[in-house]
Amino acid sequence: MGSKNIVQVFNKLDDLKLVFNYGQKIIPIIQNLIDFMRETVPLLENINNSISESTSKIPKASHKINDVTHATELATTEILDMVDNISGEISKLEKTYDGKFNEMKSIFTAEELEGAKESIKKIKDYSNNITLSLQVQDITAQQLAAVNHLIESVQKKLGELINDIEDADLDKIDRMNLELDEKITFDPNASYIKKDDHQKVADMIMDSNNLSSQEEVDKLFCK
Amino acid sequence: MKKVILVVEDSPTIRKFVAFAMLSHGYSVIPASDGMEALEKLPNEKIDLIITDLNMPNIDGLELVRTIRNSSEFKDIPIIILTSLSGQNEVEAGLHAGANSYLIKPFDPKRVVYEVAKYLN
Numbered sequence: 568m569g570s571k572n573i574v575q576v577f578n579k580l581d582d583l584k585l586v587f588n589y590g591q592k593i594i595p596i597i598q599n600l601i602d603f604m605r606e607t608v609p610l611l612e613n614i615n616n617s618i619s620e621s622t623s624k625i626p627k628a629s630h631k632i633n634d635v636t637h638a639t640e641l642a643t644t645e646i647l648d649m650v651d652n653i654s655g656e657i658s659k660l661e662k663t664y665d666g667k668f669n670e671m672k673s674i675f676t677a678e679e680l681e682g683a684k685e686s687i688k689k690i691k692d693y694s695n696n697i698t699l700s701l702q703v704q705d706i707t708a709q710q711l712a713a714v715n716h717l718i719e720s721v722q723k724k725l726g727e728l729i730n731d732i733e734d735a736d737l738d739k740i741d742r743m744n745l746e747l748d749e750k751i752t753f754d755p756n757a758s759y760i761k762k763d764d765h766q767k768v769a770d771m772i773m774d775s776n777n778l779s780s781q782e783e784v785d786k787l788f789c790k
Numbered sequence: 791m792k793k794v795i796l797v798v799e800d801s802p803t804i805r806k807f808v809a810f811a812m813l814s815h816g817y818s819v820i821p822a823s824d825g826m827e828a829l830e831k832l833p834n835e836k837i838d839l840i841i842t843d844l845n846m847p848n849i850d851g852l853e854l855v856r857t858i859r860n861s862s863e864f865k866d867i868p869i870i871i872l873t874s875l876s877g878q879n880e881v882e883a884g885l886h887a888g889a890n891s892y893l894i895k896p897f898d899p900k901r902v903v904y905e906v907a908k909y910l911n
Contacts, residue, residue, distance in 0.1 A: 640803055643803045644802065644803060644806060647803070650810075654814060658814075695898075695900065698810060698811070699897075699898060701803065702803075702804065702896040703896070705874075705895065706874065706895070706896065708801065709845075709874065752800060752845040752846055753845060754875055756874075756875075757874040757895075758874070759896060765894050766893070766894050766901075769876065769881045769892045769894055770892075772878065772882055772885060773881065773885055773891060
């Protein structure tokens with residue numbers, strides 16, 4: 568071994584010494600990293616458990632929303648049936664009024680008869696307004712369906728996350744399926760705000776030469 | 791003889807609203823819960839006019855309108871779209887599909903009756 572080689576060995580030894588020195592400096596950092604991971608693992612497990620728990624609760628929330636939709640649908644149908652009955656009775660009353668008008672003229676004053684006629688008309692208008700307001704059920708049903716759709720998407724993503732984190736029990740995730748009714752369709756932007764502007768635009772697009780104005784509609788119904 | 795209106799709507803409440811308005815003005819109503827059911831009922835009944843929603847399962851309203859307009863037997867039946875979709879593109883799609891009127895929910899029953907009378911009386 569020549570002196571050149573010995574110099575190279577010493578150089579290598581110096582390099583090794585530097586590595587050891589660097590190692591001594593880095594060991595505390597690695598130790599800190601290990602401590603940090605020790606503390607983080609339970610936290611991650613907590614997060615994972617929370618995600619699992621939340622995911623398992625989502626189908627229940629979704630079913631509750633469906634229950635609300637069905638309950639309001641039932642109630643609305645019942646109210647509409649009642650309005651239908653009221654309208655039927657009012658129509659009968661109107662026919663009787665018209666049929667007995669001449670006889671009533673000898674009993675009641677013209678003012679009283681006019682008042683009765685006006686009352687019948689008002690009741691019919693109120694009935695019409697009730698049916699108009701009850702349409703809020705359909706609009707809210709569509710909004711709730713949109714929320715359910717969103718919940719389904721979140722549940723799906725959370726399910727995938729659980730699967731990625733812990734090689735989750737796939738059966739467990741399958742059991743969490745929402746079993747949403749795929750036949751439900753909805754407009755996520757459905758709104759109960761009555762905007763004549765939208766209808767006017769639609770009318771213009773559909774037939775600019777044969778526009779059905781509100782005045783024409785009112786005229787037909789003698790408003 | 792009473793004119794017959796096919797009401798195509800997946801919402802039971804709206805179906806009832808429309809039927810309520812039509813029956814009280816002397817029309818007869820046949821309900822269908824989606825486009826597919828409507829197409830099944832169409833050959834079996836003498837339909838004078840169709841009122842249809844757009845958002846429906848199986849066959850939606852636009853597809854229903856197109857199918858009817860492409861049929862030699864039913865192409866002349868007046869069609870009124872009744873929907874919560876109020877965007878200009880959606881109205882234009884309804885027009886291009888072949889609808890005669892486009893009404894936006896929430897709707898005034900009087901306006902629906904007016905549109906029906908326009909085509910039937």
